[in-house]
Amino acid sequence: MARAAEPEWTNPLRDPHDRRLPRIAGPSALVIFGVTGDLARRKLMPAIYDLANRGLLPPSFALVGFARRDWADTDFTTLVKDAVQANCRTGFRDEVWDRLAEGIRFVAGSFEDDDAFAELQRTLAELDETRGTDGNHAYYLSIPPKAFPVVLSQLRRTGMAQASGDSWRRVVIEKPFGHDHDSAVELNELVNSVFPEESVFRIDHYLGKETVQNILALRFANQLFDPLWSSHYVDHVQITMAEDIGLGGRAGYYDGIGAARDVIQNHLLQLLALVAMEEPVSFSPRHLQTEKIKVLQSTRNIMPISENSARGQYGAGWQGSEPVVGLKDEDGFAADSTTETFAAIAVEVDTRRWAGVPFYLRTGKRLGRRVTEIALVFKRAPHLPFDDTMTAELGQNALVIRVQPDEGVTLRFGSKVPGSSMEVRDVNMDFSYGGAFTVSSPEAYERLLLDVLLGEPSLFPVNEEVELSWEILDPVLSEWAESGSPDEYESGTWGPVAADEMMSRTGRAWRRP
Ligand code: BG6
Numbered sequence: 001m002a003r004a005a006e007p008e009w010t011n012p013l014r015d016p017h018d019r020r021l022p023r024i025a026g027p028s029a030l031v032i033f034g035v036t037g038d039l040a041r042r043k044l045m046p047a048i049y050d051l052a053n054r055g056l057l058p059p060s061f062a063l064v065g066f067a068r069r070d071w072a073d074t075d076f077t078t079l080v081k082d083a084v085q086a087n088c089r090t091g092f093r094d095e096v097w098d099r100l101a102e103g104i105r106f107v108a109g110s111f112e113d114d115d116a117f118a119e120l121q122r123t124l125a126e127l128d129e130t131r132g133t134d135g136n137h138a139y140y141l142s143i144p145p146k147a148f149p150v151v152l153s154q155l156r157r158t159g160m161a162q163a164s165g166d167s168w169r170r171v172v173i174e175k176p177f178g179h180d181h182d183s184a185v186e187l188n189e190l191v192n193s194v195f196p197e198e199s200v201f202r203i204d205h206y207l208g209k210e211t212v213q214n215i216l217a218l219r220f221a222n223q224l225f226d227p228l229w230s231s232h233y234v235d236h237v238q239i240t241m242a243e244d245i246g247l248g249g250r251a252g253y254y255d256g257i258g259a260a261r262d263v264i265q266n267h268l269l270q271l272l273a274l275v276a277m278e279e280p281v282s283f284s285p286r287h288l289q290t291e292k293i294k295v296l297q298s299t300r301n302i303m304p305i306s307e308n309s310a311r312g313q314y315g316a317g318w319q320g321s322e323p324v325v326g327l328k329d330e331d332g333f334a335a336d337s338t339t340e341t342f343a344a345i346a347v348e349v350d351t352r353r354w355a356g357v358p359f360y361l362r363t364g365k366r367l368g369r370r371v372t373e374i375a376l377v378f379k380r381a382p383h384l385p386f387d388d389t390m391t392a393e394l395g396q397n398a399l400v401i402r403v404q405p406d407e408g409v410t411l412r413f414g415s416k417v418p419g420s421s422m423e424v425r426d427v428n429m430d431f432s433y434g435g436a437f438t439v440s441s442p443e444a445y446e447r448l449l450l451d452v453l454l455g456e457p458s459l460f461p462v463n464e465e466v467e468l469s470w471e472i473l474d475p476v477l478s479e480w481a482e483s484g485s486p487d488e489y490e491s492g493t494w495g496p497v498a499a500d501e502m503m504s505r506t507g508r509a510w511r512r513p
Contacts, residue, residue, distance in 0.1 A: 172202075
């Protein structure tokens with residue numbers, strides 16, 4: 001179901017007609033469940049501070065941590081400060097921190113503990129009174145999925161999910177959104193039984209990245225690219241998210257989940273939707289979602305799946321100049337773990353624009369280097385009026401959206417090599433964010449947390465997108481479940497042999513980004 005309501009402009013400082021003005025959140029409290037986790041420390045706390053430092057949080061903002069730790073407010077405040085000092089983007093300033101720290105509270109207890117939730121309720125009521133948070137509360141569930149039911153039912157039982165008067169209540173959910181289609185439907189039903197869909201914010205942090213939002217600018221603010229953006233000129237599309245890190249320390253989350261559920265179901269299918277969608281009527285949340293949903297509805301696995309997908313698990317090898325162990329020797333992983341750390345799939349988008357163009361999606365840990373990119377690889381020119389030897393080094397033209405690192409866009413095309421012969425070779429024309437703009441990009445979590453507080457849902461997938469993404473992935477996962485263990489690949493390489501084979505069968509090859 002798409003969101004019914006368009007967002008209201010809750011912030012009196014924001015002129016709805018001038019989108020260039022900074023968007024400042026209104027009075028609000030953010031409650032983080034799972035505050036002792038890695039995500040909270042590395043991303044959420046620094047993002048909150050960076051928003052405050054950029055003047056985007058009001059004085060009437062409060063942060064409440066909830067966890068099973070015997071901590072006082074001051075212990076938690078110290079933890080937040082350490083996390084901010086270690087990871088903030090905008091530089092630590094005492095005066096900003098001091099103002100933020102006045103609104104930090106901690107509530108100790110387990111998710112089953114009714115008394116702890118009563119204490120949370122008292123704490124929020126106290127903040128509404130003293131800090132002026134005005135009954136506007138966002139609950140961030142940075143917790144394992146198995147804890148969702150209990151936390152959601154506590155929020156319902158205590159009435160904390162229920163807004164009154166002009167105030168709002170919102171819930172923020174971190175992936176994984178289920179582990180297959182049916183469990184995602186169940187999760188969506190559970191969440192929607194407590195919070196209406198317009199109050200649910202599912203975080204896919206890729207949508208908060210500047211370079212991902214730039215896909216819309218590149219496609220819809222320019223005349224140059226659109227005529228080429230279809231099966232008439234595009235041979236295929238490659239979407240790659242490669243990481244060089246391994247999974248040491250993350251077994252609890254990752255084992256049994258694997259690369260396809262962790263990354264393809266969410267980040268990569270969202271990138272596919274943005275690349276393949278038609279121009280939305282406007283950038284309102286409903287119009288954007290409508291176009292993304294149409295893409296996901298039209299996306300099919302290329303058959304047979306066994307030949308058009310690949311998975312692997314990293315073995316020992318190298319990460320940079322360091323020798324590293326294989327997954328099965330990482331802490332917390334069993335010697336017979338079948339969890340894949342590399343996944344690739346091939347899909348088609350059955351629309352007039354894209355019919356017949358394969359979209360290859362791949363992701364992996366412990367690959368050659370950390371890079372995320374979207375490459376539109378163009379068909380070869382139908383005729384080359386050169387001697388064959390003169391174009392031996394000429395590849396296919398490509399437009400590459402460099403999501404990270406080294407954010408920007410590259411256009412790859414053939415150019416004459418200087419000299420007396422007409423030899424043609426591939427060259428790159430680059431736009432880089434670092435060179436073109438002086439301001440650095442905000443972190444994805446800054447943008448997304450601010451949007452939660454503003455009630456701006458454009459960058460959050462709705463339940464239908466999540467369910468459709470699982471419909472695409474489920475057949476691949478079933479095929480893999482029946483075909484034994486993933487092949488091993490050496491750490492520091494570009495994945496299993498099966499991944500290269502899947503491309504070479506079609507006469508194509510993965511890019512080496
Ligand atoms: C997360 C995945 O969603 O994205 C992680 O769960 C992955 O496994 C991370 O490491 C990568 O994020 P980024 O922003 O560094 O590309």
